[in-house]
Amino acid sequence: MITYGLKVVEKVKETDDAVTICFKQPGLKKIAYQAGQYLTVIFRINGRRYIRPYSFSSAPGIDATLNITVKRVLQGVVSNHIVDKVEVGDTIEVMPPMGDFVIDRDNFNNTNHVVLWGVGSGVTPLMSIAKFVLGNYSNHVTLVYGNRSHESTIFVSQIEQLKQQYSNFTLWNFHTKLRVNATNTYLVEGRIQPAKVLAVLNEVDQLKHSVHYVCGPLGLKESVKDELIKFDVDPSHIHSEDFEIVKDPKDFEDVITCTVEIISDRVSTQVEVIKGKSILEAGLDAGIELPYSCQTGSCLICKGKVVAGDVKTIGITHRPDKLLPGEQLLCCTYPLSEGIKVES
Known part of the structure; x- marks a missing residue:
């Protein structure tokens, strides 16, 4: 697992519970990334190693620094540490950029209308994509952004700057905790309403040839996709970013609690895996510094x-082609039998 250190050169307060951390690009070998990808940060807090991925809010070729934006999560060890403790001058251990929530160049050209759908901190990779597309292409970009209120909205100043700088940028705001003027088409009370937005967009553009990027809760992704299908948008033009695995309780009916042998760095450890926890979660709770x-x-x-025993994959719809026979993703792997042995 390749890691390196990046120095914090600026910390920007976006809202009361969200900050943007700006890292200096290394002087000799610049870090290459794509708009929409994420940077994985590594911290050691109270003796335990924590690894978390955070989306870039900066755009390659547009921003001089590498920026991630982090919102405080209730009882989130790392997010609270970043918001409260990380300061300018700190050096943070990171992994190389990853992620495939990026511009699909095979299905993208200058005639595509790019529509970005996000709620709360889900706007982070969308901001990266918006700045990249507006700075490099002539496409019209529409950002559909849901928040509780204006005060909880991340990137207020950056979004206002995009509105002033680019005539081909449109913003829709949906606020759940604020009554707004109903005469303003683009400022709507309540949750994001895909049908309302698409009806307006379809009057001025060919939605059939639009491309969409959705980052938010499962309900948003499903409602956006359902509405887009009504406008004959090609499913290959609809992209979504997943921050969590969706688990069906029925999938756990045959999962058991058992002891699993985990071999990491040639060290064998017997780990109790409680029903409902993945083998990765149980290993980390046991103090094993597994890669993830x-x-x-x-x-x-x-x-x-998995060299012995039976396991079950939960939360992903298909097995990645890059996995070799016997390999499993431990974050999605759960015990079905006793006598499980895993080599990491």
Whole structure:
């Protein structure tokens, strides 16, 4: 697992519970990344190693620094540490950029209308994509952004700057905790309403050829996709970012509590895996410093080889092609039998 240190050169307070951390690009070898990807940070807090992925809010070729934006999560060890403790001058250990929530160049050209859908901190990778597209292409970009209120909105100043700088940028705001003037088409009370937005967009553009990037809760992703299908948008033009695995309680009916042998760095450890916890979670709780990053089954860093026993994959719809026979993603792997042995 390759890591390196990046120095914090600026910390920007976005809201009361969100900050942007700006890292200096290394002088000799610049870090290459794509708009929409994420940077994985590593901290040691109270003696335990924590690894977390945070989306870039900066755009390559547009911003001089590498920026991630972090919102405080209730009881979130790392997010609270970043918001409260990280300061300018600190050096943070990071992994190379990863992620495939990026511009699909095979289905992208200057005639595509780019529509970005996000709620709360889900706007972070969308901001990266918006700045990159507006700075490099002539496409029209629409950002559909849901928040509780103006005060809880991240990137207020940056979004206002984009509105002033680019005539081909449109913003829709949906606020759940604020009554707004109903005569303003683009400022709407309540949750994001895909049908309302698409009806307006379809009057001025060919939605059939639009491309969409969705970052938010499962309900948003499903409602956006359902509405887009009504406008004959190609499913390959609809992209979504997953920050968590969606688990169906029924999938756990045959999962058991058992002891699993985990071999990491040639050290064998017997770990009790409680029903409902993945083998990765149990290993980390036991103090084993297993490799991981996204915990959603996409980065493949947590892969391990199951050499004995039966396991079950939960939370991902298909097995990644890059996995070798016997390999499993430990963040999505759960015990079905006794006698499980895993090599990481």
